[in-house]
Amino acid sequence: GQQVMQIPQYQHVQEGEDFTTYCNSSTTLSNIQWYKQRPGGHPVFLIQLVKSGEVKKQKRLTFQFGEAKKNSSLHITATQTTDVGTYFCAGPWSGGSQGNLIFGKGTKLSVKP
């Protein structure tokens, strides 16, 4: 069945270091979304990418959608303790009608001050 895979599962960095998480889909996606979940919290939408090769930036966060629309990445420059949390990618789920998402298992980021 359809799968969305994320690596790494965990990442521990020193504050100020960069961080990257990668998302790979078993199918071509029409779009991809990224969410952040703080410890004990709920997922919060960060961004949606739609176009092949698209790159979007939000301050220190850079999101990229692959040319084949099967992979994506999130890069954080100079991590801060406020970046701690789990980052999820999600794409449209092929198993139902419109609006459904299938999520990767997430990358849990910890930042040592």
Added chain:
Amino acid sequence: NAGVTQTPKFQVLKTGQSMTLQCAQDMNHEYMSWYRQDPGMGLRLIHYSVGAGITDQGEVPNGYNVSRSTTEDFPLRLLSAAPSQTSVYFCASSLTSGGGSTYEQYFGPGTRLTVT
């Protein structure tokens, strides 16, 4: 706007008991969904609804029922709780369209359920 609200925040059930997790949104979103989150498993779709009176199964629907009588409310019912249903449950809502697009999903704060 309160956004998406969920009650209760925490719940402990005994095996075999039934209960309803409540979810409401005040953003007039047609699309609503329920996910469960287990350690290391990400978010898995249980059931979803694209409008009042319309519901359908997600990836892991067994053991759960839903109904959607109004745009605002989307309760999730556990018919006979099992330890395997111990999880964190999130309700979410979003806009929807007929074109297969996905939109930003707004999540509620979650219900932490333990079944003993």
